[in-house]
Amino acid sequence: MTGFMFSEAANVTERRQQPPALAISTVIFALRPSASSGRPVLWLPLVRRIREPFRDHWALPGGPLTQAESLQDAAARNLQETTGLVPKYLEQLYAFGGLHRSPGQRVVSIAYWALVQPTEAALAEESINVKWFRADKLQQLAFDHNEIVNYALWRLRNKMTYGTIAYHLLGEKFTLAQVREVYEAVLDRALDPANFRRQLTADRQIEATGEYLQGGKHRPPRLYRYTGALAADKYDNFDDDDLDGKAAAVP
Amino acid sequence: MTGFMFSEAANVTERRQQPPALAISTVIFALRPSASSGRPVLWLPLVRRIREPFRDHWALPGGPLTQAESLQDAAARNLQETTGLVPKYLEQLYAFGGLHRSPGQRVVSIAYWALVQPTEAALAEESINVKWFRADKLQQLAFDHNEIVNYALWRLRNKMTYGTIAYHLLGEKFTLAQVREVYEAVLDRALDPANFRRQLTADRQIEATGEYLQGGKHRPPRLYRYTGALAADKYDNFDDDDLDGKAAAVP
DNA sequence: CCAAAAGTGTTACCTATACACCCATGA
DNA sequence: TCATGGGTGTATAGGTAACACTTTTGG
Numbered sequence: 001m002t003g004f005m006f007s008e009a010a011n012v013t014e015r016r017q018q019p020p021a022l023a024i025s026t027v028i029f030a031l032r033p034s035a036s037s038g039r040p041v042l043w044l045p046l047v048r049r050i051r052e053p054f055r056d057h058w059a060l061p062g063g064p065l066t067q068a069e070s071l072q073d074a075a076a077r078n079l080q081e082t083t084g085l086v087p088k089y090l091e092q093l094y095a096f097g098g099l100h101r102s103p104g105q106r107v108v109s110i111a112y113w114a115l116v117q118p119t120e121a122a123l124a125e126e127s128i129n130v131k132w133f134r135a136d137k138l139q140q141l142a143f144d145h146n147e148i149v150n151y152a153l154w155r156l157r158n159k160m161t162y163g164t165i166a167y168h169l170l171g172e173k174f175t176l177a178q179v180r181e182v183y184e185a186v187l188d189r190a191l192d193p194a195n196f197r198r199q200l201t202a203d204r205q206i207e208a209t210g211e212y213l214q215g216g217k218h219r220p221p222r223l224y225r226y227t228g229a230l231a232a233d234k235y236d237n238f239d240d241d242d243l244d245g246k247a248a249a250v251p
Numbered sequence: 252m253t254g255f256m257f258s259e260a261a262n263v264t265e266r267r268q269q270p271p272a273l274a275i276s277t278v279i280f281a282l283r284p285s286a287s288s289g290r291p292v293l294w295l296p297l298v299r300r301i302r303e304p305f306r307d308h309w310a311l312p313g314g315p316l317t318q319a320e321s322l323q324d325a326a327a328r329n330l331q332e333t334t335g336l337v338p339k340y341l342e343q344l345y346a347f348g349g350l351h352r353s354p355g356q357r358v359v360s361i362a363y364w365a366l367v368q369p370t371e372a373a374l375a376e377e378s379i380n381v382k383w384f385r386a387d388k389l390q391q392l393a394f395d396h397n398e399i400v401n402y403a404l405w406r407l408r409n410k411m412t413y414g415t416i417a418y419h420l421l422g423e424k425f426t427l428a429q430v431r432e433v434y435e436a437v438l439d440r441a442l443d444p445a446n447f448r449r450q451l452t453a454d455r456q457i458e459a460t461g462e463y464l465q466g467g468k469h470r471p472p473r474l475y476r477y478t479g480a481l482a483a484d485k486y487d488n489f490d491d492d493d494l495d496g497k498a499a500a501v502p
Numbered sequence: 503c504c505a506a507a508a509g510t511g512t513t514a515c516c517t518a519t520a521c522a523c524c525c526a527t528g529a
Numbered sequence: 530t531c532a533t534g535g536g537t538g539t540a541t542a543g544g545t546a547a548c549a550c551t552t553t554t555g556g
Contacts, residue, residue, distance in 0.1 A: 071348035097322035219526040470553040
């Protein structure tokens with residue numbers, strides 16, 4: 001890089017004057033059958049950086065926050081532009097605001113994480129600059145994006161352990177064994193099919209459709225449907241419509 | 252306000268051009284014995300706004316993000332300036348980024364929440380513009396700060412239910428009954444003293460000091476100490492589960 | 503001695519787990 | 530028919546809740 005010291009000095013000056021930039025990053029998870037075992041594995045899309053810093057490194061989809069959209073909307077738009085998919089689940093992850101995350105101007109990134117269904121069409125939407133990777137075998141990413149992904153993975157496993165989130169990685173109808181495979185893929189451990197089945201059938205959010213999945217090698221399993229509220233916990237969609245608000249008294 | 256329409260028009264123009272401002276807000280909880288029952292109750296400090304918008308309304312402590320400090324540091328500084336206290340617990344809560352939180356320029360607030368010990372000195376540090384209020388009886392606050400407080404309360408109750416967080420609201424030494432009172436105050440329900448005791452004594456992070464609390468009316472209880480890790484790691488607090496918190500499923 | 507909180511013991515119940523076993527289907 | 534995953538039954542362990550009971554102090 002030419003003029004290295006000069007531009008560094010310029011950066012120092014900029015840092016003192018410019019406010020921190022605000023960006024959105026999104027960790028997008030989907031399941032894809034492993035080529036070897038056939039079991040589902042977590043994948044996520046990354047974009048290749050086409051300019052400095054970290055040129056040619058892979059990074060999370062994202063970008064600066066546009067004026068006209070809420071944080072959630074910005075994340076959803078990034079996701080749509082990158083994968084062509086509409087997420088079944090989208091949640092704020094964390095605001096990363098360390099001083100030296102990015103060389104040059106200071107950047108505060110608000111990270112989101114999403115679950116999308118593994119439509120082949122979507123996964124096929126790759127290009128030279130957008131590619132899907134296995135979440136458990138990531139190379140060195142740009143900025144602190146490895147840490148963001150790790151935190152998202154931690155959160156996903158947590159929700160998978162305690163909450164009801166697996167269905168967002170599946171289509172409308174699914175077998176109980178498919179749900180179990182999702183749990184096993186994310187938590188990376190085997191689960192007892194008998195007990196797992198009992199837990200799910202005890203959950204009233206899981207409803208038998210009456211249909212059966214045909215075409216398998218063995219006894220056709222029942223198809224189920226998730227009837228849990230996809231919208232509106234009391235705090236959902238918080239960012240969109242709201243009272244006016246702003247930071248408190250400036251000291 | 253003179254020139255109202257003119258400045259409104261100016262604001263609209265500004266919105267399109269300026270990037271969103273970044274601010275930090277902090278919800279600070281402490282326990283204080285209720286005047287009537289003597290049981291501990293949650294209180295939090297608020298600051299009076301001395302300028303528009305929401306002049307003379309009460310608001311969360313906070314301010315714009317200074318260049319030289321991380322998000323966590325900014326929150327800690329706000330807290331210190333407002334209460335004079337150093338928090339025993341400080342964790343990121345959520346980034347609020349709705350479009351119309353603040354009249355005028357758009358503001359994205361990264362909210363933190365903290366637990367501090369109920370030193371009288373600290374609670375006495377009030378002024379005309381800084382005052383403590385009961386967390387369960389708040390008036391209408393500035394901006395969307397009521398919702399931020401409500402979310403912080405939800406998170407506190409959640410952590411109190413599943414995690415080990417009550418000790419951060421107490422001093423170095425405490426009786427098991429005091430811990431139980433904290434749980435009862437936050438969760439707002441009675442707990443069985445016998446079973447509660449057993450759960451805590453089974454926890455290796457709770458350690459008997461060998462001392463006894465004298466001066467009570469009845470049998471003097473043992474004093475215990477919390478030996479769990481207090482230090483926040485570099486990501487602030489990663490043990491955040493958020494269970495089914497701010498989830499937003501997109502239809 | 504009495505009141506009340508500290509602290510102990512016991513039991514019922516619920517749920518997670520392990521695992522034996524039957525069922526239904528494709529090949 | 531056999532292999533295999535779908536699906537059911539059942540015994541056990543560990544933890545939680547309910548509550549009776551004993552202990553220790555101040556008044």
